[in-house]
Amino acid sequence: MLFSTLSFQPFKKTSGVKIVVIDAGHGGKDPGCNGAIHNEKEVTLAIALKLGNLIEENLKDVKVIYTRKTDVFVELEERAQVANRNNADLFISIHCNAAAKFVTYKDKNGKTQYKTWKDKKGKIHKKEVTNPVPYGSETYVMGIKNEKGKMEVAKRENASMLLEENYEKTYNGFDPSSDEAYIIMSLTTSAYVEQSAKFASLIQSEYNNKAGRIDKGVQRQSIWVLWRTAMPSILTEVGFLTNPIEEKFLGSEKGQTYMASAIFRALRNYKNEVEGKNEKYNDEIENQEALENENLLYQKEHPELKDGSETDVKDIVAENQEPPINNDDKKDIEKYNALIKKADEKLKERKLEDSKKLYTQALDLKKDDAYSKQKLAEITKIEVDIKKGEDDKAKANDAQNKQYNELIAKADKLTADKKWEDAKKKYQEALIAKPGEKYPKQKIKEIEEKQAALSEAQNDTAKINPKDLINNYAGQTKKDTSKKTPSIKGGIEFKVQFTSSDKEIEASSNKLKGLENVGYYKAGAVLKYTAGVFTKPDEAVKYQTKVRDLGYKDAFIVAFKNGERIDYKEALKQVKQ
Ligand SMILES: [Zn+2]
Structure with a gap:
């Protein structure tokens, strides 16, 4: 090809x-x-x-x-x-x-020949002189x-x-x-x-x-x-x-x-x-x-070279050449190369201070070294960028802290006012502003515990007088008078709780239409209305479905022992025994 x-x-x-x-x-x-x-x-x-x-x-x-x-x-x-x-x-x-000149010589036949030299690989090169x-x-x-x-x-x-x-x-x-x-x-x-x-x-x-x-x-x-x-x-x-x-x-x-x-x-x-x-x-x-032009200046000073003659090559080289490299200099070159190699590595690893030190040492060894200077400038630029990044971060942090403190102050105020849900929301917002903060987490936990305790207190059947229950069942349901009172005394029964009210509901009310064995028990000042009375939990579950179909979507089963409300799971356990 x-x-x-x-x-x-x-x-x-x-x-x-x-x-x-x-x-x-x-x-x-x-x-x-x-x-x-x-x-x-x-x-x-x-x-x-x-x-x-x-x-x-x-x-x-x-x-x-x-x-x-x-x-x-x-x-x-x-x-x-x-x-x-x-x-x-x-x-x-x-x-x-x-445009190097090649070194020539006349061989024994008077013919011009190039002087040569062999490199490490044995390749032949023409010998050159500075031109x-x-x-x-x-x-x-x-x-x-x-x-x-x-x-x-x-x-x-x-x-x-x-x-x-x-x-x-x-x-x-x-x-x-x-x-x-x-x-x-x-x-x-x-x-x-x-x-x-x-x-x-x-x-x-x-x-x-x-x-x-x-x-x-x-x-x-x-x-x-x-x-x-x-x-x-x-x-x-x-x-x-x-x-x-x-x-x-x-x-x-x-x-x-x-x-x-x-x-x-x-x-x-x-x-x-x-x-x-x-x-x-x-x-x-x-x-x-x-x-x-320095060559023209040189020629002015050396009129003998004006015609471009090469007679004084050696002198020009000697005048312009820096001192020949001796062994100490060779060591310096090796040292310089080693420093640069290490400095480059450190820079790659983003170890700025280390690489800066090494480039500075290299620059000490080789004055005016463009590479080290360039690298040092690069590092300075990186450092400036990093500093700028940190400043921006600090500014962002300040704003974040301010927002967080404001939210916490509001949340604390709402807590003091017992506005639990609102307080919880503010603490959650504060957590979003500053994730990982312990204070809002702790406060949310406290509020949730308090709310749980409150609802527990509302449901606390210990405060309910069993007599109230029995008495209140009396006369509540006209349809089925045989089931006015709890069917089982001293045993466990299940009812479907379907609503609560702060005052008694008229037996003729549409709200109770289609429900059987309606009664209520008191939780503090609140009347919790139940329907149905069952000894078998699966029957209660079936009835719960019926109650829900009547429109009480949140109806749930509650358990009683000897007329006292007990934990539903506990009741299930006791029924199984
Ligand atoms: Zn080139």
């Missing part, structure tokens, strides 16, 4: 710049190109993080997504897919250039024409894929070193070349105007990440790490800040243009003091 059959994302219609993907080139096992001191992956990450911060702080309506925020390896295809998946409006890939000649910045958009022999940048940047585990599968057989591959690639052109080129040229002028870069212009080459992104996308080569003077600039905090600011200003202008706005800025970023 040909790599050209890879599926593409549908192109996105852009009407604004709301989502920006920042791609720090290389990372992890892929260092990118190397200078004498710095390597590409660390410089690109530092600039990427600074750029992201500038956007987040100054363009609040823009969301920043990074393809990597740490020193990790990310596949080329994945970098493009991060942008596609997130429906980005702009893709910015940051890289450093290289002071090329310097300057250039920005790439997806190319149509790939001129033979002028594809170094595309070939070098695309070669990162060779480090991937399944690169042949992922890239459907694309060979980043083959010229033919680039011809196929150029057949699919991006709909966004024009927009991308507009953005690229804005970047180039910012590099030149403020950051003191030599403008090597906007270039077109078939670079994988540009080819695969379905939105305006650029790849910027911030400068040459192989030029020791430019390397020093790009490796410095100041240089990285200048490069990130330049890309930021270009992005801000591009965004305004796309969104049809005409804003002018007068802020610190806009008014950044313009730099002079």
Whole structure:
């Protein structure tokens, strides 16, 4: 299968710049190109993080997504897919250039040969020296024409894929070193070349105007990440790490800040243009003091180098290079790496204080370390958010306490007024306002106990004089005089209680129509009316149904022993015996 059959994302219609993907080139096992001191992956990450911060702080309506925020390896295809998946409006890939010179010698036949060296895996590499000649910045958009022999940048940047585990599968057989591959690639052109080129040229002028870069212009080459992104996308080569003077600039905090600011200003202008706005800025970023190019300054001081001669390479390197790394420094690097690893872990576990301490220690070891600074800033932001969350919670708690106290005060007042049901309701509301509070629970329990005691007192048959019962049955029912009095004396009987009244009900009343053996017993001042008299509980149950059918839906069975009301269950027990 040909790599050209890879599926593409549908192109996105852009009407604004709301989502920006920042791609720090290389990372992890892929260092990118190397200078004498710095390597590409660390410089690109530092600039990427600074750029992201500038956007987040100054363009609040823009969301920043990074393809990597740490020193990790990310596949080329994945970098493009991060942008596609997130429906980005702009893709910015940051890289450093290289143009190393190879060390040559004449063999015994007088023929020029490359000096080589073997890596750990036994692979042969050409030996390189730092090359002071090329310097300057250039920005790439997806190319149509790939001129033979002028594809170094595309070939070098695309070669990162060779480090991937399944690169042949992922890239459907694309060979980043083959010229033919680039011809196929150029057949699919991006709909966004024009927009991308507009953005690229804005970047180039910012590099030149403020950051003191030599403008090597906007270039077109078939670079994988540009080819695969379905939105305006650029790849910027911030400068040459192989030029020791430019390397020093790009490796410095100041240089990285200048490069990130330049890309930021270009992005801000591009965004305004796309969104049809005409804003002018007068802020610190806009008014950044313009730099002079340090290579040009150096040449002024060393007229012998004006023609680009390479005679003093060693001197330039020596002048610009930081002291060679000795064993102590190596230990420091190991110590730094260990600190960062641990700090990252602690941050992941949300152990903020621990990770803060570790990043600060790392920063002590490596002055101006962009990564530690970035992480410390992140932690400060998390801490601010946490503090804000706690304040909000405290405010909510205050409101909750106020509501609770008011409800309790009302409930206590209702309790004092003996308005039990209302008091209970208020205590329940208080419990909803502040679940788990003991006081309202306790009060509800007390009220329920009191209510139970009250209803018990109402039903308390002990207060009823059995004589009252017998007497009151007399003459109550005219229909069946034979059953005027309880049928069984000294035994257990069941009756159906159907209503209560504060005064006697006339025997002729419609209320008693259809009922037999009607009588009542007194519970305090209340007369509780019963109907029927049975010795067998099942008969009472049948009669209960009848009474209920007469309209007394709540009719229930009550039991008496020797004319005294007793517990129904107890009565059932005694009847069974
Ligand atoms: Zn690169």
